[in-house]
Each structure stands twice: as C-alpha cells, then as structure tokens.
Amino acid sequence: MGIRLRYIENILAYLIIIPLLLLFLFPFLWLIITSVKEGTDAIAIPPIWDFHPTFNNYISLFRSTEGRSADFSGMLVSSVIVSVVTTILGLITGTMGAYAIARYKFKGKDFISTWTLSTLMVPAAVSLIPIFLLVGSLNLMDTYIALIIPYVAFNLPLIIWMIRGFILDVPVAIEEAAMVDGCSTFQILWKVVIPLILPGMAATSILALIQSWNEFLFALVLTRDMAKTAPIGIAEFITMYGIQWGEMTAASIVITSPIIIFTIFVRKYLVRGLTFGAVKG
Amino acid sequence: MKKNLFTSITWLVIAVLTITLLSACTSRNEGSSNSSADSASSGTDGEGSGTKVLNLLYTTNEANVEAIKSVLPDYEQKTGIRVELTSAPYTNLQQKVFQELANKSAHYDLMVIDTPWMADLTDKLLPITEFLEDPEVAATIELEDFIPKVFYDTTVYNPSKPWLHASEMDKVDLQDIKSQGFEIYGLPIQSNVLTMPYRKDLFDKPENRQAFKEQYGRELEPPVTWDEFLEVAQFFTRPNEQLWGTTLMPGVGDWGADDLKTFVAAWGGDGLLINDKLEPTYDTPETIEALTYYNDLINKHQVVPPGTSTFSWTEAGTAFGSGLTAMTMNYFTQTLTSNVEGGIIDYAMVPGNIIDGRLVQGPHFGTWNLSINKFSGNHKEAFDFVAWVTSSEVQQKMLQKQLHPTRISVYEVAQADPALTERFNNFYKTLGDSLAIGVGRPRTSNAEEIWRAVATGLNNIVTGKGTIEENLASSKKQVITLLEQAGYKPGQQ
Amino acid sequence: MATLSTRTHDAPIARKKKSKMNAPAIILLAPAVLLLLSVTLYPFLYLLYTSFFSQNLMNPSAKAWIGFGNYAALFKDADVIRGFTNTLVFAFGAVGIQMILGTLIALILDKDLPGMKAITIMMLIPMSITPIVGALTWKYLLTPPFGWVGYYLQKLGIIDQPIVFLGSGFSAMMSMIALDVWNWTPFVALILLAGLKSRPHDQLEAASIDGARRYQVFIYITLPFLKRFILIAVVLRLIEAFKNFTGVFGLTNGGPGNSTLLASLVVYRKALESFQIGYAAAIAFIFLILLSIITTPLIGRLQKEITND
Structure with missing residues (x-):
C-alpha cells in the first residue's frame, strides 16, 4: 500500500511543481525571447515565434547614445561602483559591529543589538525626504557617495546579524588563546576571526551586493546623469514616444544575469546567513 | 571542497566585475575622448583665452534633446561659447529645476521649463522683456514669427499674479504685453500638441x-x-x-x-x-x-x-x-x-x-520654454543663446532631428521640404495648424x-x-x- | 550533510573583565551605529520637526508653524488612508500566499526525486530578477491588447473577453500581490527547504516506527521544527512588503484611479512630486509609527529566536 501511495504522491509532486516552475519562469523567458527579437517584432500580437534571433539589441545597448540621457554602459559602471563600495564598507563596519555584539558585554548592549535589527523596518520612502534635502544642500546630488552611504546603512542590519551568527560559530577558546599571546582586539578580529568566517562573509556580501544593485527609489531621486544606476536606466526605456522593447529587455537581461549566477552559486551560504546560522552549509 | 567552491566563486565574482568594468570603460573612454577633442578644437576656434561655458539643463525625452544637441557645436563655432548640456528625465528634471532654483543656485544658466511648473517659478526665472526691447535685438528677433498661441501660453506671465493669462493678440505684441503688466520669461523651443x-x-x-x-x-x-x-x-x-x-x-x-x-x-x-x-x-x-x-x-x-x-x-x-x-x-x-x-x-x-x-x-498642447536662471551670472550670454537657438534658421536645422518648432516660418519650411513630407506626410502641417488653435493649461x-x-x-x-x-x-x-x-x-x- | 545547529555548547562566553571591555566595543560599534543613526534617527527627528510646519520646497521662506495641521489634514485625506489600508492588504495578502505556496514548493523540492535539484536551481531565478525589471515585465505581460497573458488565456479558451488586469481596483491589487508572490515565493521556499533539509533523520524515523501518519508527522514534528525558519521568512518578507515602492511604482503606479496606492508611493508623491515637505513628513511619520507598532513585536520575536539557541 505504502509504495503505491508514494508513487501517486510522487507523480502528484511533479504535476504540481512543473506547471509552477513554468509559471515562475515565464516572465524571464519572455524577457530573453524579446531581447533577441528585432525591435519591431517584440510586441507583435499574436506573438511572433518564428523569428531569427539577433543580438542587435545587445550591441546597440552598448554602442549608441542616441535618444538616451546616459549610455547604458556608463550606468553599469555606476551600478558596479556603488554596489561594490557599498558592500565593502558595509562588510567592514558590519563585521566590527557584529563582533562587538557577539563577543562583548557592555552597558546597553541589549538595546543596541535590538535596535540595529529593528532599523530594518524603516522604509526607504520615509528616510528619503530628509536625505534628499540634505544631499541637495550639501551639493552631493548625482554623486556616488549620496547613494553609497544610505545603501550601507540599509544593508547594515542584515549584515550585522548574519555575521554575528557566523562569529558565534567560532570557538571562543581560539580567541582567548590569541589574547593570551598578546593580540589586540583588532588583531584578533583581523587575524583570527575573519579568516574563519570568510565563507559567511562572502554570502553576506552577495546579499548586500544584490540589494544595492537592485535599489530603485534612492537611485531614482538622488541621481540625474553621472551617478545614474542601471535599474533607473531600465525605467527610462519607457518614454513618451513608446518603449524601446528590444533594448529594454536586453538591458534587463544584462543587469539580472550576474545576480542570477551569483544566487545560484552561493545559495547554500546565502541560506546559512539568512537563517542566521540555523543551518550549516 | 568547501574552500574550493569559495575560491571559485571569488574568481567568478572578480571575472564578472572585470568584464563589466572593461566593456563599460571602453565606451566611456570613447565618449570622453570625443568631448576632449571637441573642446580642443573650440579652443583654437574661439579667440582669446579660456572658453566661456554656459550650463543648460534640458529634458531627456520630451523635447527632442538630440535636436538641440545637434546645433550646439555650431554655436560654439560661431561665438566661442560652449553650451554644456545636462539632461534628465521628466520627474527628475522637475525635482532638479525646483531644487536648484529654491537654493538660488547659479550653476545652470539656462533651463528648459515645462508649462505646469511656471506658476512656481516666476520669481526665480529672469524676465527677458528688457533684452527684447533692445533695438538691436528687436530688429532681428522676429517675435511675430512665433505662433501667438504658443508664445502667450508658454512664456507670458504676470510676475506678481502668475495664475493670470494675458489677453492674446493675433500677433505677438511686446508693447501690449508690457502694458497689460506681463513679462516674458524665455522663448518657446518645442511644442507638443495632440x-x-x-x-x-x-x-x-x-x-x-x-x-x-x-x-x-x-x-x-x-x-x-x-x-x-x-x-x-x-x-x-x-x-x-x-x-x-x-x-x-x-x-x-x-x-x-x-x-x-x-x-x-x-x-x-x-x-x-x-x-x-x-x-x-x-x-x-x-x-x-x-x-x-x-x-x-x-x-x-x-x-x-x-x-x-x-x-x-x-x-x-x-x-x-x-x-x-x-x-x-x-x-x-x-x-x-x-x-x-x-x-x-x-x-x-x-x-x-x-x-x-x-x-x-x-x-491640448504644452510647450517647453527655454528660460534663464535669475541667479545665473551670465544673463546676457544666456539670452543671446536663447535668441539664437529659437531663431527660425536654427529651428530649421533642428527640424531634421524632429524638433516640434515654435515659429510659423519653420512650419512653412517643413511643409515645403520633400524629405520631411515623405517621411512624415502631413505631420508638420497638422502640428502647426493644431498649435494655432490649441488650448494650454491652467x-x-x-x-x-x-x-x-x-x-x-x-x-x-x-x-x-x-x-x-x-x-x-x-x-x-x-x-x-x-x-x-x-x-x-x-x-x- | 546538513546538521542541526549545535551552537549551544560553545555559546558566547561573554568576557568577564567588563569595564575594560567597554572601550573596544564602542569603537567597534561606532561606525555602524553612526551610519544607522543617519538613516533612522536623523530622518525620525527631522520628520517629526518638519511635520509641524507648512513647508514647500519651492518656497523655503514661506515655512510656517501650523501645529497639528498636517496631521489633521492627513486623517481626512482619502488617498493617505487608502495608502495605509492598501499597504496592510498588500503585505498580508502577498506574504500569506508566499508562505503557503512556499511551504508547498519546499515540501515537494525536499523529496528525493530525480530533477528536483535542477528545479530548485531554476526556481531561484524570480528572486534574482531586479524588482523594477520584474514590475515592468509584468505590466506589459498583463496589459491587453499586447500582453501575452491575456492573449494566451483567450487562445486557450480560458477567458473569452480580454481581462484588463490593471483596469479595476481589485484585479490591480491582485496583480500587485501576484507580482510579489512571483518575485519572492522562491525566497520563502529556499529558506523553508533549508529547514526541511536540516531535519534530524532519527526523529522522522522514530515517528514512522511509531506508525504516525504522514500529516501527523508534518504537524507535530516538521512544523514545530520549521518554526524558526517560518518566522525568519515571515518577518523578512512582511517588512519588505510594507516598504514596497518599486513594485507599485512600476506595475500600477497607484492606478486605476488611486485604488492601489501604497503608503510609500503616497509619501514619495507628496514629497517629491508636489514638494509639500511638511505634509509629506507628517504622513511619513505616521507611516513609521504604524510600521513600528506592527513590526516591533515581530522583530523582537525574530531576535529572540536567533539569539535563543
């Protein structure tokens, strides 16, 4: 009885998961297909299926600047700079904070640790108002720094709490031994703890990288031209004249592929970090 | 095993970043080398020492930025003044214009202004009425060539009561505008009409x-x-x-x-x-x-x-x-x-x-107005550029990049241009006729x-x-x- | 392979020499705390202060103290009220569906069947797609006459009239929820799958020896074990859903009418399209208060769950 039931159950599992998978992949497939169609075929109804795939959209994305405020490659550079610097700064400040929370006992520790986590709830739209005015009066509009500092702050709660989980996995005995050897706090952190939590830091950094790579609202308001990031570029393919479908979808594929590849490769570490150490890789 | 995976990821990250950076950098470099070549050539053309620069803030999509870009080198050749154009998409542009003007920033000498913003800006943009009265300017500017509807709707405002409309004449009439207590806040550059x-x-x-x-x-x-x-x-x-x-x-x-x-x-x-x-x-x-x-x-x-x-x-x-x-x-x-x-x-x-x-x-119609920042230190130079770029001759050149002109004579040229009529049939005729009877905004x-x-x-x-x-x-x-x-x-x- | 966390025995032995340890802790924490203050406390105080003024970006000089005027106005402002209620409906609706669907997917992916690993990897794609790309893609897939969704539903005979998904308040809200579900169910499934994979096998074996039925195993063994993972997924997703801006901005922009306005979009419009900084500050402040009322217990719970092991 058990075997037959299991058999039916397995069939059922496929019957549920495969349509679900197709449904989940459908928008992505549409993006890929549209990105290799000639611009004018992209939105034809009924949809055109027998087309000759072309990479013209990708080529023109990186070539001409006609009709666009900034070239897409320039926006990609901005995106890379902003998200990489954000990640590095976030990792440095976050690891330091996480180490303090994980290893030290001090007055107000409970409050500070709860508070760092609870800053997670502050919506970007809310903190945007004062930051918009501040950035304007400091004359920092359209600069990388105007994006990086808020992005670091937005990523800190998760960075601190993920890294805290990884630090707790490091046996205290090792650190105590180092302390006996006369290492200072920063030396212990740098020479003993960080090498041991590197994989965890990698996963954390991927999360921060993804978050800052994808951020839309701050980039929309605080950039104009020079510091404009790629997600804003995507939205700008929609103009009064219509939508440059081919280039828009090609650009979408270009900015999502690195994230997809990262996510697939680091998924185990990512889960480990996001479950705050409940699962070990 | 774990370590291997980690190392390979690190390499992958580095590889991907390098590729994106490289591919992006090449195109950026091309751009910058171009512009440096431009400024070098202008340096030889323009007499005297440093090149004078005017900063222009323009819209990315709604007013054919390519059209105005195409004539900027001509202006530099003619006058030695380089016009540095920054463009932003609509909502961004509005935020930027408002913020710059609210902060009394002198950075942008020239700004393109959409009609709905004007009510908030009459005390922050420069009325050009005085410049227009200068006999030398008056002799060449041909204000009556502007489509009257477009001119009155776009740029004629009452400085203390910006919500009022001036009563329109069949032809743009500077003296009448002044006697009604109105001022002129720029010259219309692109009109969009249904x-x-x-x-x-x-x-x-x-x-x-x-x-x-x-x-x-x-x-x-x-x-x-x-x-x-x-x-x-x-x-x-x-x-x-x-x-x-x-x-x-x-x-x-x-x-x-x-x-x-x-x-x-x-x-x-x-x-x-x-x-x-x-x-x-x-x-x-x-x-x-x-x-x-x-x-x-x-x-x-x-x-x-x-x-x-x-x-x-x-x-x-x-x-x-x-x-x-x-x-x-x-x-x-x-x-x-x-x-x-x-x-x-x-x-x-x-x-x-x-x-x-x-x-x-x-x-419905709405027009982009090329206006001068009151806080700019280059009022006269900015005005000269506005007058030049909205002139019939320059608008005719920008027509080739699909500018929607604001002058009657340019529509006549457009309708007589076989290349344009072949591409767009009756578009320019329709545009001109529609503007003549269009209705603007409150x-x-x-x-x-x-x-x-x-x-x-x-x-x-x-x-x-x-x-x-x-x-x-x-x-x-x-x-x-x-x-x-x-x-x-x-x-x- | 994966094992249950066994952290407890080498749990942090807090350093004993307390007074001596204060200084390094402060130095270590300072940069992070300062950064966090800059996006939390500074906005909080700024908003609170500004919310008592009538202040327009265009007329900085016309700033005037109006006491609770902004607050009185916002409680009578239909768009603001709608923004808040929609945010609740959206967040709870989307996260509810994500949890149910995510659990189902995780249970299936947990099965030791051929192909499941490949399916798991492909399932990760939606959560990796940049939100603005997802929103715009959905918008055009859903918009007749060129949207593929309507076209193929009609072709398959499922509907005979094209549905204007974004044309009525109800279906537009459903579309927003669907977008979020599509985007983030894989995230929930990923976390729950990790939980399932780390279940101790001996427990399950003991249960099956006891002759427990499968659903009993699920309810009495699996679910309690998953509690921590469910909590993490719910809290992280709910918070993100409350803050949603990109999705609504790209998909419906609040329409049709104002029926899918979310709180973030209301704040954005008042502050950065109408430049009514004072009024926007009042709305943002109330939004922040409401959010902290809802999410503080959740975050407290989450923190307890993370630290108590």
Whole structure:
C-alpha cells in the first residue's frame, strides 16, 4: 500500500511543481525571447515565434547614445561602483559591529543589538525626504557617495546579524588563546576571526551586493546623469514616444544575469546567513 | 571542497566585475575622448583665452534633446561659447529645476521649463522683456514669427499674479504685453500638441472606401467632427481581425487630464478646466456631454482596444504602432512595427464639433520654454543663446532631428521640404495648424496633483466607478482642496 | 550533510573583565551605529520637526508653524488612508500566499526525486530578477491588447473577453500581490527547504516506527521544527512588503484611479512630486509609527529566536 501511495504522491509532486516552475519562469523567458527579437517584432500580437534571433539589441545597448540621457554602459559602471563600495564598507563596519555584539558585554548592549535589527523596518520612502534635502544642500546630488552611504546603512542590519551568527560559530577558546599571546582586539578580529568566517562573509556580501544593485527609489531621486544606476536606466526605456522593447529587455537581461549566477552559486551560504546560522552549509 | 567552491566563486565574482568594468570603460573612454577633442578644437576656434561655458539643463525625452544637441557645436563655432548640456528625465528634471532654483543656485544658466511648473517659478526665472526691447535685438528677433498661441501660453506671465493669462493678440505684441503688466520669461523651443495619426493605407483601401460609402453614404475620409469620428471608428472596429477604431488615454496621469480637456474644449467648455479666478470650471453640461461621448467610445461602442482604461501615451503609441487601431491621438510622430504590412501613417487634426455653424476644436498642447536662471551670472550670454537657438534658421536645422518648432516660418519650411513630407506626410502641417488653435493649461501651483485628481476622475468614469456627475463633483472638490493647499482662495482674484 | 545547529555548547562566553571591555566595543560599534543613526534617527527627528510646519520646497521662506495641521489634514485625506489600508492588504495578502505556496514548493523540492535539484536551481531565478525589471515585465505581460497573458488565456479558451488586469481596483491589487508572490515565493521556499533539509533523520524515523501518519508527522514534528525558519521568512518578507515602492511604482503606479496606492508611493508623491515637505513628513511619520507598532513585536520575536539557541 505504502509504495503505491508514494508513487501517486510522487507523480502528484511533479504535476504540481512543473506547471509552477513554468509559471515562475515565464516572465524571464519572455524577457530573453524579446531581447533577441528585432525591435519591431517584440510586441507583435499574436506573438511572433518564428523569428531569427539577433543580438542587435545587445550591441546597440552598448554602442549608441542616441535618444538616451546616459549610455547604458556608463550606468553599469555606476551600478558596479556603488554596489561594490557599498558592500565593502558595509562588510567592514558590519563585521566590527557584529563582533562587538557577539563577543562583548557592555552597558546597553541589549538595546543596541535590538535596535540595529529593528532599523530594518524603516522604509526607504520615509528616510528619503530628509536625505534628499540634505544631499541637495550639501551639493552631493548625482554623486556616488549620496547613494553609497544610505545603501550601507540599509544593508547594515542584515549584515550585522548574519555575521554575528557566523562569529558565534567560532570557538571562543581560539580567541582567548590569541589574547593570551598578546593580540589586540583588532588583531584578533583581523587575524583570527575573519579568516574563519570568510565563507559567511562572502554570502553576506552577495546579499548586500544584490540589494544595492537592485535599489530603485534612492537611485531614482538622488541621481540625474553621472551617478545614474542601471535599474533607473531600465525605467527610462519607457518614454513618451513608446518603449524601446528590444533594448529594454536586453538591458534587463544584462543587469539580472550576474545576480542570477551569483544566487545560484552561493545559495547554500546565502541560506546559512539568512537563517542566521540555523543551518550549516 | 568547501574552500574550493569559495575560491571559485571569488574568481567568478572578480571575472564578472572585470568584464563589466572593461566593456563599460571602453565606451566611456570613447565618449570622453570625443568631448576632449571637441573642446580642443573650440579652443583654437574661439579667440582669446579660456572658453566661456554656459550650463543648460534640458529634458531627456520630451523635447527632442538630440535636436538641440545637434546645433550646439555650431554655436560654439560661431561665438566661442560652449553650451554644456545636462539632461534628465521628466520627474527628475522637475525635482532638479525646483531644487536648484529654491537654493538660488547659479550653476545652470539656462533651463528648459515645462508649462505646469511656471506658476512656481516666476520669481526665480529672469524676465527677458528688457533684452527684447533692445533695438538691436528687436530688429532681428522676429517675435511675430512665433505662433501667438504658443508664445502667450508658454512664456507670458504676470510676475506678481502668475495664475493670470494675458489677453492674446493675433500677433505677438511686446508693447501690449508690457502694458497689460506681463513679462516674458524665455522663448518657446518645442511644442507638443495632440494630433490624430491614422492609417492612410486602411483609409485608402478600395474595399474599405466602397464598404464605408455603402454604409454611411459618404466618402471614407479622416473625420473632422466627433460624429464622423464615431462612425469611422465603428467602421474600423473588427475585433476578430484584431483591429479597433482608435486609442484613447484615460489612464491616471497627465495624459488622462489632457484627453479630458481636449474633449471638453471641443464641446464648447473651458479647456483650461480652471479659470483665472482659480475656480474649477469643468462640472458643466458641456463637460458631461463630452465625457458621455468619451465614455461611450470605450464602454458602449467599444471602438477602442481592450485595456484602454490603463493606457498612457506609451500604450496608445504601442497599440497603434502594432497595427491594432486605424486611428490614434498622440503628441508625437508614430511608427508601425514591421508586421503591419503596407502600413502608412498620415496625420490630421483632432476632430471638433460644429457649434453655431463653426468648427470648435481645442487640442491640448504644452510647450517647453527655454528660460534663464535669475541667479545665473551670465544673463546676457544666456539670452543671446536663447535668441539664437529659437531663431527660425536654427529651428530649421533642428527640424531634421524632429524638433516640434515654435515659429510659423519653420512650419512653412517643413511643409515645403520633400524629405520631411515623405517621411512624415502631413505631420508638420497638422502640428502647426493644431498649435494655432490649441488650448494650454491652467496656471496653478501644485499642478501635478491637480492634474492627477482630474485624471483620476476620468479614469473612474471609464472603469465604471461611479457616474460622470459623481466623479466630476468629487474631483472638483478635490481640486478645490488642492488649490487651497497651494495657498489660493478659489473665487478671489 | 546538513546538521542541526549545535551552537549551544560553545555559546558566547561573554568576557568577564567588563569595564575594560567597554572601550573596544564602542569603537567597534561606532561606525555602524553612526551610519544607522543617519538613516533612522536623523530622518525620525527631522520628520517629526518638519511635520509641524507648512513647508514647500519651492518656497523655503514661506515655512510656517501650523501645529497639528498636517496631521489633521492627513486623517481626512482619502488617498493617505487608502495608502495605509492598501499597504496592510498588500503585505498580508502577498506574504500569506508566499508562505503557503512556499511551504508547498519546499515540501515537494525536499523529496528525493530525480530533477528536483535542477528545479530548485531554476526556481531561484524570480528572486534574482531586479524588482523594477520584474514590475515592468509584468505590466506589459498583463496589459491587453499586447500582453501575452491575456492573449494566451483567450487562445486557450480560458477567458473569452480580454481581462484588463490593471483596469479595476481589485484585479490591480491582485496583480500587485501576484507580482510579489512571483518575485519572492522562491525566497520563502529556499529558506523553508533549508529547514526541511536540516531535519534530524532519527526523529522522522522514530515517528514512522511509531506508525504516525504522514500529516501527523508534518504537524507535530516538521512544523514545530520549521518554526524558526517560518518566522525568519515571515518577518523578512512582511517588512519588505510594507516598504514596497518599486513594485507599485512600476506595475500600477497607484492606478486605476488611486485604488492601489501604497503608503510609500503616497509619501514619495507628496514629497517629491508636489514638494509639500511638511505634509509629506507628517504622513511619513505616521507611516513609521504604524510600521513600528506592527513590526516591533515581530522583530523582537525574530531576535529572540536567533539569539535563543
């Protein structure tokens, strides 16, 4: 009885998961297909299926600047700079904070640790108002720094709490031994703890990288031209004249592929970090 | 094992980053090398020491930035002054213009201004009336060549009461403007007006012409009145062939309110929607009639493609462009996708109604005004550039990059240019004729929200959320609240 | 392979020499705390202060103290109220569906069947797609006449009239929820799958020896074990859903009418399209208060769950 039931159950599992998978992949497939169609075929109804795939959209994305405020490659550079610097700064400040929370006992520790986590709830739209005015009066509009500092702050709660989980996995005995050897706090952190939590830091950094790579609202308001990031570029393919479908979808594929590849490769570490150490890789 | 995975990821990350950086850097370098070559050449052309630079803030999409970019090198060659253009997309541009001016920043000497922002900016932009009175300027500027509607609507404002409209003359008349107590805040550079692109191939098709004649007893021509429009739209509505009569733009946004005021004007109502006493004027019988017609196009006669209630100008353009409708109404030249075989586009004016024996039309229009920052230190140089770039000669050059000109003479040139008429058929004629009778916007602060309140009312009507009367009443109430929030007392002068 | 966390025995032995340890802790924490203050406390105080003024970006000089005027106005402002209620409906609706669907997917992916690993990897794609790209893609897939969704539903005979998904308040809200579900169910499934994979096998074996039925195993053994993972997924997703801006901005922009306005979009419009900084500050402040009322207990719970092991 058990075997037959299991058999039916397995069939059922496929019957549920495969349509679900197709449904989940459908928008992505549409993006890929549209990105290799000639611009004018992209939105034809009924949809055109027998087309000759072309990479013209990708080529023109990186070539001409006609009709666009900034070239897409320039926006990609901005995106890379902003998200990489954000990640590095976030990792440095976050690891330091996480180490303090994980290893030290001090007055107000409970409050500070709860508070760092609870800053997670502050919506970007809310903190945007004062930051918009501040950035304007400091004359920092359209600069990388105007994006990086808020992005670091937005990523800190998760960075601190993920890294805290990884630090707790490091046996205290090792650190105590180092302390006996006369290492200072920063030396212990740098020479003993960080090498041991590197994989965890990698996963954390991927999360921060993804978050800052994808951020839309701050980039929309605080950039104009020079510091404009790629997600804003995507939205700008929609103009009064219509939508440059081919280039828009090609650009979408270009900015999502690195994230997809990262996510697939680091998924185990990512889960480990996001479950705050409940699962070990 | 774990370590290997980690190392390989690290390498992957580095590899991907390097590739993106490299590919991106190459194109950036090309750009910068170009511009440095430009400035080098200007250095040799322009006499004297350092090159004078004017900073211009422009819009990315709505006013053909490529057109103005194409003439900047000419100006540098002619005067030695380099105009540095920064462009931003619409909402960004507005934020930037407002913030720069609120901070009294002198950075941008020149800014392109959209009509709805003007009410907030008259004390922050430089009136150029004095410059225009200079005999030398007056001799060459040819103000009377500007389309009067466009000129008065775009740039003639009362400095202390920016909500007032000056009474218009048949020709731009500087002395009259001054005597009314108004000033001139820049020169109009690009006008967008609602026109009616249609599928000439479908209108010319013999079977269609014959069938239409049998059915309606007249020739199949682009409609001139809204009654004719309905018939033509019904004639072309063939859902099983994936063809509908027309598009409309009742989605929530500027486009919806702009549609509404175009129809209200054609029914003899006040196309401005808000009068100079800052009272909403659109809950009148004319509006109700106009909106009944509009709503019936969508919900009763169903001559529009499904999904119309969400359309903006983008979707309307896409629907027409992919061959789904025989007519459309939009602000730009349209293009068809390749699967629309034999498709030809021509342009006509948006229809009107015969009222008292006269054809009444009032297509919505809005113009980008090239204005001078009051806080700039280069007023005279900035003015010279404004005068040059809006001159007939330069507008004619920008025509090749699809500028929508603001001068009568440029329209005459456009209509005589065989290359342009081959590409765009009657577009420029239609554009010029429509601008001559267009209706602009009310001049209020808080324009964005007021317009959205109007558009929301229209959207509710076509999606069946309440009757026309109910929605007009509630949107009027909301508009009054918004006007009060903006510090006005509706009804008072 | 994966094992249950066995952290407890080498749990942090807090350093004993308390007074001596204060200084390094402060230095270590300072940069992070300062950064966090800059996006939390500074905005909080700024908003609170500004919310008592009538202040327009265009007229900085016309700034005037109006007491609770902004607050009085916002509680009468239909768009603001709608923004708040929609945010609740959206967040709870989307996260509710994500949890149910995510659990189902995780349970299936947990099965030791051929192909499941490949399916798991492909399932990760939606959560990797940049939100603005997802929103715009959905918008055009859903918009007739060119949207593929309507076209193929009609072709398959499932509907006979094109549905204007974004054309009525209800279906537009459903579309927003669907977008979020599509985007983030894989995230929930990923976390729950990790939980399932780390279940101790001996427990399950003991249960099956006891002759427990499968659903009993699920309810009495699996679910309690998953508690921590469910909590993490719910809290992280709910918070993100409350803050949603990109999705609504790209998909409906609040329409049709104002029926899908979310709180973030209301704040954005008042502050950065109408430049009514004072009024926007009041709305943002109330939004922040409401959010902290809802999410503080959740975050407290989450923190307890993370630290108590």
